[in-house]
Amino acid sequence: MKIEADRLDGGLGTAGTPEVTADASGVATRAVAIRAIDLSAGYGNRPVLHQVSLAVRAGEMLAVVGPNGAGKSTLLRILGGALKPWSGSVELEGRPLGDYDRRAIARRLAMVAQENLVAFRFTVLEIVLMGRAPHLGAFHFETRHDLEIAHAALERFDLLGLARRPIQELSGGERKRVFLARALAQAPHVALLDEPTAFLDLKHVAEIFARFRELRIERGMAVVATLHDLNAAALYADRVLLMKGGAVAGYGTPEAVFTADNLRAVYETEVHVGRNPATGAISVLPGGGGSPRRTG
Amino acid sequence: MSAPATVRDDAPAKLVLADFADAHLTRARMAFMLIALGLLLIVVSIVAAAFGSVHIDLMRAIADRSSADHAILFGARIPRVLMGAIVGAVLAAVGAALQALVRNPLAEGGILGISGGGAFGAIVALVVFSRLGGADLAIPVCAFAASLLSTLAVYRLAQVDGRLEPFTLLLVGVIFNAFWGAAIMLVNSIVNFYFTHSIIFWLMGSFEAPTYREVAMVAVLGTIGFAILIAHARDMNLLSLGDDEAADLGVEVDTVRRTIFVATSVMIGAAVSVSGIISFVGLIVPHIIRTAIGADHRMLIPASILGGAAFTVAADLIARTVIAPSELPVGAITALCGGPFFIYVLRREGRKSLVL
Numbered sequence: 001m002k003i004e005a006d007r008l009d010g011g012l013g014t015a016g017t018p019e020v021t022a023d024a025s026g027v028a029t030r031a032v033a034i035r036a037i038d039l040s041a042g043y044g045n046r047p048v049l050h051q052v053s054l055a056v057r058a059g060e061m062l063a064v065v066g067p068n069g070a071g072k073s074t075l076l077r078i079l080g081g082a083l084k085p086w087s088g089s090v091e092l093e094g095r096p097l098g099d100y101d102r103r104a105i106a107r108r109l110a111m112v113a114q115e116n117l118v119a120f121r122f123t124v125l126e127i128v129l130m131g132r133a134p135h136l137g138a139f140h141f142e143t144r145h146d147l148e149i150a151h152a153a154l155e156r157f158d159l160l161g162l163a164r165r166p167i168q169e170l171s172g173g174e175r176k177r178v179f180l181a182r183a184l185a186q187a188p189h190v191a192l193l194d195e196p197t198a199f200l201d202l203k204h205v206a207e208i209f210a211r212f213r214e215l216r217i218e219r220g221m222a223v224v225a226t227l228h229d230l231n232a233a234a235l236y237a238d239r240v241l242l243m244k245g246g247a248v249a250g251y252g253t254p255e256a257v258f259t260a261d262n263l264r265a266v267y268e269t270e271v272h273v274g275r276n277p278a279t280g281a282i283s284v285l286p287g288g289g290g291s292p293r294r295t296g
Numbered sequence: 297m298s299a300p301a302t303v304r305d306d307a308p309a310k311l312v313l314a315d316f317a318d319a320h321l322t323r324a325r326m327a328f329m330l331i332a333l334g335l336l337l338i339v340v341s342i343v344a345a346a347f348g349s350v351h352i353d354l355m356r357a358i359a360d361r362s363s364a365d366h367a368i369l370f371g372a373r374i375p376r377v378l379m380g381a382i383v384g385a386v387l388a389a390v391g392a393a394l395q396a397l398v399r400n401p402l403a404e405g406g407i408l409g410i411s412g413g414g415a416f417g418a419i420v421a422l423v424v425f426s427r428l429g430g431a432d433l434a435i436p437v438c439a440f441a442a443s444l445l446s447t448l449a450v451y452r453l454a455q456v457d458g459r460l461e462p463f464t465l466l467l468v469g470v471i472f473n474a475f476w477g478a479a480i481m482l483v484n485s486i487v488n489f490y491f492t493h494s495i496i497f498w499l500m501g502s503f504e505a506p507t508y509r510e511v512a513m514v515a516v517l518g519t520i521g522f523a524i525l526i527a528h529a530r531d532m533n534l535l536s537l538g539d540d541e542a543a544d545l546g547v548e549v550d551t552v553r554r555t556i557f558v559a560t561s562v563m564i565g566a567a568v569s570v571s572g573i574i575s576f577v578g579l580i581v582p583h584i585i586r587t588a589i590g591a592d593h594r595m596l597i598p599a600s601i602l603g604g605a606a607f608t609v610a611a612d613l614i615a616r617t618v619i620a621p622s623e624l625p626v627g628a629i630t631a632l633c634g635g636p637f638f639i640y641v642l643r644r645e646g647r648k649s650l651v652l
Contacts, residue, residue, distance in 0.1 A: 118537055
């Protein structure tokens with residue numbers, strides 16, 4: 001039977017998973033929000049993913065890292081239900097993804113794609129309000145409650161001043177924040193973010209992750225983000241999934257996975273792994289290719 | 297970026313909900329705009345019924361049932377205005393829906409060659425069934441079938457690596473138009489010249505001498521189509537973000553796409569079978585409405601229905617008065633407006649809104 005009837009509480013704060021506590025240290029005791037078991041997938045006859053498994057608990061952030069073509073985006077599309085795996089399964093809050101219809105998935109899981117293109121001149125507020133669609137009946141207009149949620153999402157991503165601007169007039173980084181705010185308006189329990197920081201400068205990268213840290217603590221939101229930047233992954237993620245050629249090359253805490261040997265094998269280049277003196281997080285520096293600058 | 301909104305140049309004070317009523321579609325704004333467009337349609341229709349190549353006295357036409365004025369008003373003008381209104385409404389609503397589906401503001405039944413396919417189907421049905429009988433039914437059915445085939449073919453052929461490529465879509469449409477035009481000329485050259493007038497009528501698009509039966513047929517099919525499109529208006533909003541994005545927001549994309557393709561094909565088939573190919577209405581009207589009132593399809597679809605009706609009735613009024621007592625096909629008027637308009641939209645919005 002499809003899970004359809006439940007109109008989520010849909011609102012702020014209380015969305016879902018009551019067993020979640022606001023204590024960030026209690027990660028291990030929380031329910032698994034999304035789980036993948038032995039996923040294999042591909043396009044046409046071309047395999048892209050081999051036997052990938054993962055589990056992300058409420059409030060936790062998993063960073064998916066690996067070189068281009070490692071299958072990171074494909075993995076995210078399968079987790080979101082946009083692509084069917086060849087084998088293996090995805091469980092959302094303990095039930096197979098196939099048990100939910102599209103709208104029921106959309107009330108629990110939000111996805112922000114790498115590119116955020118819009119065909120017509122919708123305003124920023126209209127885009128963010130679209131996040132409320134899975135919570136509304138077919139002919140319902142957004143209520144004041146929906147507007148309040150959109151307003152809060154805009155505010156959280158510092159977009160209030162842009163609310164009435166057409167989305168096309170925004171820069172790539174601003175547009176990314178609009179789509180993150182739209183995902184937030186969905187009031188999801190799980191957020192899937194495909195390269196959320198690709199167009200952002202350093203300040204906004206830090207702020208985006210700070211916002212998602214708040215959301216993870218406040219609402220127990222689980223976050224799965226593909227990231228190019230290993231240092232950001234080490235700094236912000238609870239755990240990392242290192243991929244190569246569609247297979248898992250490492251899965252665990254950044255400290256356990258980001259070893260020089262692992263990264264050298266995956267990226268096929270020399271790397272130096274150290275500690276960021278300011279944060280204590282793992283820091284990864286490229287070491288291959290360039291010749292040391294001569295000082296003599 | 298921090299939760300208390302930082303002060304920016306464009307946000308002098310903390311903005312509250314009430315400040316954003318103009319930044320999204322509200323029920324009040326929607327009601328106001330639809331009433332305004334409805335009044336416009338009524339005014340245009342009355343003017344179009346009152347004026348024509350022959351002067352009539354409206355009072356006498358209504359009061360005296362035996363007058364020539366009465367015969368002209370009820371026998372010619374009113375069915376023609378009704379036909380213009382319903383066909384224009386269909387064309388504009390279909391244009392808006394197709395644009396959402398293919399995420400391209402330049403998509404339109406005429407431009408994509410869908411109307412051309414419908415006209416070819418109608419002409420073949422006319423030629424074949426005028427001998428066998430049943431042409432009245434066969435013409436709209438064949439027009440619908442050929443429209444649907446054209447829609448699906450254009451949609452398939454415009455996909456490059458699984459993505460709908462906007463310029464490829466328009467090129468495929470151009471090719472389809474040329475192809476159907478040639479196919480129609482081919483039929484024209486091998487059949488009895490008795491059919492030539494009808495064939496030219498379909499090629500040019502005209503509301504010459506419609507019957508109330510034809511008006512009723514398009515009105516019924518059109519109304520069903522409007523209901524389906526309006527029911528999917530929010531899905532169209534979400535489809536503007538992309539297929540995957542719409543699916544992520546709960547839209548059953550394949551089902552919605554199939555439904556809208558069939559609905560729009562039936563609507564175009566019905567319109568073409570009574571009035572031929574009338575291009576650009578579905579481009580001009582939704583574009584003006586989007587620019588003036590916003591992109592939300594919950595407003596755009598009903599506003600295009602009313603606006604398309606008013607626009608087409610006005611275009612037909614020009615078509616039958618500008619060179620009176622002779623008349624132009626209304627399709628010539630819409631194409632004369634639409635050609636330059638297409639270029640204007642392409643130049644102004646090209647790179648900005650053809651996004652995929």
